[in-house]
Amino acid sequence: MTGVTSPPLSLEEAQRRLMWLAPQLPVEHRATAECAGFYLAHPISAHRAQPAAPLSAMDGYALRAADLPGPWTVVGESAAGHPFAGTVEAGQAVRISTGAILPAGADMVLLQEDAGRQHDTVTLTGTPPDPTGRHIRPAGMDFADGAPLLPAGLRLGAAQIALAIAGGHQYLRVRRPVNLTVIDSGDELGRPGQPLAPHQIPASNGPMLAAMAATMPVKITRIGPVPDDLPSLATALEAAHGADIVVTSGGASVGDHDLVRPALEAAGATIDFWRVAIKPGKPLLVARRNRPNNATQVILGLPGNPASAFVTGFLFLLPLLRAALGAESPLPRTIPARLAHGMPAGGSRTEFLRAHWDGASVSLDPLQDSGALSPLARANALVVRAARAPAVPAGTDVPVYLLETGGIA
Numbered sequence: 001m002t003g004v005t006s007p008p009l010s011l012e013e014a015q016r017r018l019m020w021l022a023p024q025l026p027v028e029h030r031a032t033a034e035c036a037g038f039y040l041a042h043p044i045s046a047h048r049a050q051p052a053a054p055l056s057a058m059d060g061y062a063l064r065a066a067d068l069p070g071p072w073t074v075v076g077e078s079a080a081g082h083p084f085a086g087t088v089e090a091g092q093a094v095r096i097s098t099g100a101i102l103p104a105g106a107d108m109v110l111l112q113e114d115a116g117r118q119h120d121t122v123t124l125t126g127t128p129p130d131p132t133g134r135h136i137r138p139a140g141m142d143f144a145d146g147a148p149l150l151p152a153g154l155r156l157g158a159a160q161i162a163l164a165i166a167g168g169h170q171y172l173r174v175r176r177p178v179n180l181t182v183i184d185s186g187d188e189l190g191r192p193g194q195p196l197a198p199h200q201i202p203a204s205n206g207p208m209l210a211a212m213a214a215t216m217p218v219k220i221t222r223i224g225p226v227p228d229d230l231p232s233l234a235t236a237l238e239a240a241h242g243a244d245i246v247v248t249s250g251g252a253s254v255g256d257h258d259l260v261r262p263a264l265e266a267a268g269a270t271i272d273f274w275r276v277a278i279k280p281g282k283p284l285l286v287a288r289r290n291r292p293n294n295a296t297q298v299i300l301g302l303p304g305n306p307a308s309a310f311v312t313g314f315l316f317l318l319p320l321l322r323a324a325l326g327a328e329s330p331l332p333r334t335i336p337a338r339l340a341h342g343m344p345a346g347g348s349r350t351e352f353l354r355a356h357w358d359g360a361s362v363s364l365d366p367l368q369d370s371g372a373l374s375p376l377a378r379a380n381a382l383v384v385r386a387a388r389a390p391a392v393p394a395g396t397d398v399p400v401y402l403l404e405t406g407g408i409a
């Protein structure tokens with residue numbers, strides 16, 4: 001373990017260690033349409049070609065380019081789902097609609113806008129006609145039968161689900177949802193709906209962390225607020241025994257009432273590391289303990305200050321959940337963004353400054369106190385300021401995590 005006297009870890013080292021600890025959840029078959037937000041456990045290939053036969057991309061007439069400039073006799077129709085059964089012969093045309101199979105014998109589609117029709121006769125009106133093949137989607141244009149479709153570790157969003165379905169996959173192999181327990185702890189925390197005395201505040205970290213995790217396939221159990229005493233924390237940790245991952249907030253620092261670390265040790269957990277050189281979020285604690293089924297439970301002790309809990313939730317909890325779900329790239333990624341104003345020099349820790357990005361430039365919130373929630377609620381970005389970074393002028397590109405996308409590019 002990184003002990004109480006050890007210096008805080010760097011962000012990179014702490015994230016590396018945590019990713020290594022991520023539980024490997026069992027793989028299950030899940031209906032593809034129910035897989036949004038899951039990560040593919042195995043690569044998939046196409047079980048069919050798309051399209052399976054050449055299709056028209058436009059409404060018009062299927063005919064033979066050699067017969068240009070026409071006229072043609074319409075001998076039938078090919079509609080989407082209703083192919084033309086015959087073959088297009090010299091001088092013949094088949095009425096065709098978008099998505100319909102190009103009939104045998106035809107090698108071009110004359111656009112409806114470039115054609116005149118009188119009874120069964122079609123004439124060319126457009127000049128010049130579009131090149132042969134222009135409005136035809138060849139068989140296998142999107143993917144050939146057997147072609148690789150999606151790699152393992154990829155997050156399944158709307159387009160990936162559509163592609164898997166089109167490729168003939170009714171079921172996909174993904175890791176099962178994570179069982180996550182979220183614990184609020186602190187004597188000052190009121191219960192939801194309870195009238196609050198001035199020494200009390202509503203427990204907002206638990207709902208916030210649950211909302212962050214709820215963007216992923218996670219089954220969430222919430223416990224607390226738990227009082228700051230060892231027996232109460234022991235009861236809460238016992239209740240959380242079945243979870244894959246436990247996240248606490250508060251009680252992670254060095255005060256007399258910061259009991260998460262001793263409570264974890266009393267519950268038989270091994271502390272992997274404590275404290276990371278980041279601001280906010282320094283007192284982050286990572287531990288693990290064995291579960292009855294021999295799997296390992298990972299426990300994240302996040303600092304109690306709301307901005308600290310959010311930033312460590314973003315930098316550690318969400319990546320841990322992604323890694324457990326089988327993500328190929330679980331860590332968030334920054335993009336460069338132009339500063340709207342100058343930024344002072346950094347301190348001894350890497351900082352994550354609440355900021356707003358308007359699509360052109362990024363502005364830091366004037367209130368950066370880690371106890372404040374309003375700047376967090378206004379922010380859609382975190383600006384990263386490296387430890388001991390020099391002051392920089394307006395217009396400088398700085399690394400930024402975009403919060404709306406979870407920092408996943």
Ligand SMILES: Nc1nc2c(c(=O)[nH]1)N[C@H]1C(S)=C(S)[C@@H](COP(=O)(O)OP(=O)(O)OC[C@H]3O[C@@H](n4cnc5c(N)ncnc54)[C@H](O)[C@@H]3O)O[C@H]1N2
Binds near residue numbers: 251254258281
């Ligand atoms: N002497 C030192 N004091 C502190 C240090 C230090 O190194 N030396 N570190 C500071 C830093 S940095 C942080 S961050 C905080 C973290 O403290 P804890 O994790 O022990 O959190 P608490 O003291 O329990 O609470 C801090 C703050 O957050 C509020 N809180 C806690 N839980 C919740 C919740 N579920 N919902 C909403 N708000 C919550 C709590 O009321 C406090 O205001 O320690 C510094 N101190």
Ligand code: MOO
Binds near residue numbers: 278281307
């Ligand atoms: O590191 Mo603490 O999280 O600043 O307030």
